[in-house]
Amino acid sequence: MTLDEDTAAHFARTALGHVEREYPHKLDHLMAGPEDACTPGQLHPVFFGSFDWHSCVHSWWTLLTIRRSFAHLPEADAVDALAQTTFDEGKIAIELAYAQRPQSRGFERPYGWAWLLFLHLEASRHDDRDWAARLEPLARHFAAGWRDYLSILRHPIRHGAHANTAFALLLSLEWAREFDGELTALIVAAAQRYFSEDRDAQVWGPGGDEFLSPTLVEALLMKQVLAPQHFNPWLAQFLPGLSQGKPAALFTPAIVSDPTDGKAAHLDGVNFTRAWCWRALGLSGDNAERHMATSMEAIDGDYMGSHWLASFALLALLAAEERQG
Template sequence: MSSPITPYADPWAATIVSALDRHYPWNSAHSASDPQDCDVTPHRLHPSFHGCLDWHSSVHMQYSAVVLLGEGVGDGLAGELAQRLDARLQPAHTQVEAEYVRARRSYERPYGWAWATQLAAACARSSHPGAPRWAEAMAPLSEVVFDNLLEWLPTLAYPVRTGVHDNTAFSLSLLLDSARELGREDVCEAIVDHAMRWFGADRDYPVVYEPSGNDFLSAALCEASLMRRVMDPGAFGAWLGRFLPRLGEADDPLLATPTVLDRTDGKSVHLFGLALSRAWHLRELAGWLDEPAARRAEAAARDNLAAVAEEIVSGDFMSTHWLVTFALRALLARETG
C-alpha cells in the first residue's frame, strides 16, 4: 500500500531544498552579550540551522527532509536532500549548536527544542545510509535540550496556552515522543508529571475564543494531543469528554478552516499553519470520538489540508519556509492517529 505522502514527496522535497538554500531574510533571535557579539551572519552563528528564515524552521524542515527520504522522493531530489543534511549535520557544526543552546537556556524554548529532538529521533530511526552519521551528530544537541528541559519544567508555575511558538502542550507532545524514542525515561516521567499537574483537571475549554489572529496552533487541540500521550486510553477518553465535550459536532468551531486575508504577511499566514495543525490533531483525536463526530473530524482535516495545499509549495516565502512540516505531520497522523 502506497504512503499518502508519496504524491507530495517531490514537490515538498524541492520546497525544502529551496528554503534551506535561501539564507535571507533571516530572523536570528540572537541576544547580544556585548558589542563584539553582534555578528548574526546565519551560517556563522548557526552552521547547522540556517536558512528557512529562522532557527526552528531550519530544524524542522531538516526533520521533514529526513522523513521524506523514506517516502518515495525521486532519486535526484533525494540526493539534494541528503547533500544538505550531510553538509549541515556534521559533528563540528552541531556541537556549535549544542553549545549555543547550552549557553542560552531560553533560546528557542520550547518550540525549537522540541523540533531539535524530533530531528534527532527521525535520524535515529531512519533507514537512509546517511542517517547513522546524522543521528550521531544530533545526539549532543538533543541531550542538551533534554537537560535544559529538566531544569526548566520545575520553574514553570503555569503552562503557556497561546496558539504560537511558546505553547507548552504542543512542544511537550513532541518532546515526549522524542524522549520515548531516544530512551530518556527521566524526561518522559517529568513531562507526564507536569502535564497531569497543569492539565489533568481541565474541563469545558472555551472553543469559541479560537482562533486568535496569528495562531498556527489550537491551544485546545494541542492540550488534548498531549493528554492523549500521557494518560491511559480509558482515562483519556473520559478526560476528553469533559475538556472538549462537543469535539467533532457539526457546530464545533475547531473544525473550521481559518481565513487568511494577507498571504504575504508572516503573522497572517500563521493561520495556514493552523489549518494544518488542526488537521494533524483532529486525526490524532478522532479515535476517541463517536462515529459521526469522527467522520466530521476527518472531513474537516481533509478540507483544511486542501485549503492550504498550494501555499505549501507555491505561496510566499513566509509560507514556504515552514508549512511542509505541518502538512507532513497531518498526513502522518492519518496513518497513525
C-alpha cells in the same frame, strides 16, 4: 489527500529550496556585547536557513522523513547529499556552544527544542547514516533544558504560537520515550499537572497570529499521557460538544487575509495543525480534508508561509497514514 510520491517530492523540493537560504532571516539572538553581532550563518552553521532557526530545524525533519519514506525519489538523493555536508560535527559543535552560552538559556525555548528533539528522533531512523550520533549532543542539551524549564514553569502557556507548552511537550515526549526515561516521566507528570483538570474548553480562536490549535494539541498530548480508560472521559469533559460540532470555531478553517504578512500567514498553520490533531485523535470526519484543502496552496506561496508550512502539512498527512495503517 494522501502522502504520495508527488506530494513527497513537492515537499522535499520546497524545503530544499530554503534550508540553505540565509536571507531574509529573523534571529532569536541575545547579544552580550558587540562581539556577538554576527550573521545567521556565523551563529548557526547548521540551521541558518528557512527564515529562522526553528523553521530550518523542522524543515530538516521534513527532508529526513521524506528521504526515509520515499528513498527512491531523486529528491531523496539530494537530501542525503546535503545532510552529509550540513550535519558536520564541527558545525554542530558551534550550534551546541551557542546553545550553552549563559545568555542562551531561553533560546528557542520550548518550540525549537521540541523540533530539534523530533529531528534527532527522525535521524535515528536512518540506519545507513550517522546523523543521529552527530546531533545527539545538541539533543541531549535541550533535553537537559527541559528539566530546568519544567522545574520553574508553574503554569502552562496556552496560546497558539511558539511558546505553547502542550505542543512542545507532545513532540518532546515522542523523543523521550526512545532516549530518556527520566524525561519521559517528567513530561507525563507535567502534562497531567497542567491539563488533567481542564473542563469545558472555550474556543474563541484562532487568534490573529496563531499557527497551532491550543485546544486540539492539548487533547492530543493528553491522549499520549493518559490510558484510554482515563483519556476518553477526560476528552468528554474537556470538549463535551464535539459530537454536535461544538465549539464551532474548531470546525471552521481559518482564512489568511494577507499571505505576505508573517503573522497573518500563521493561520494556514492552524489549518494543518487541526488536520493533524483531528486525524491523530481519530475524530476527523471531513474536518481534516477541509482544513488541508484550505491551505495547501500556501506551501508554495509567499515565503512567509512557504519557509515552514510543509512540515505541518506533513504531520497531518502522516497522521492519516497512521490511522489507515
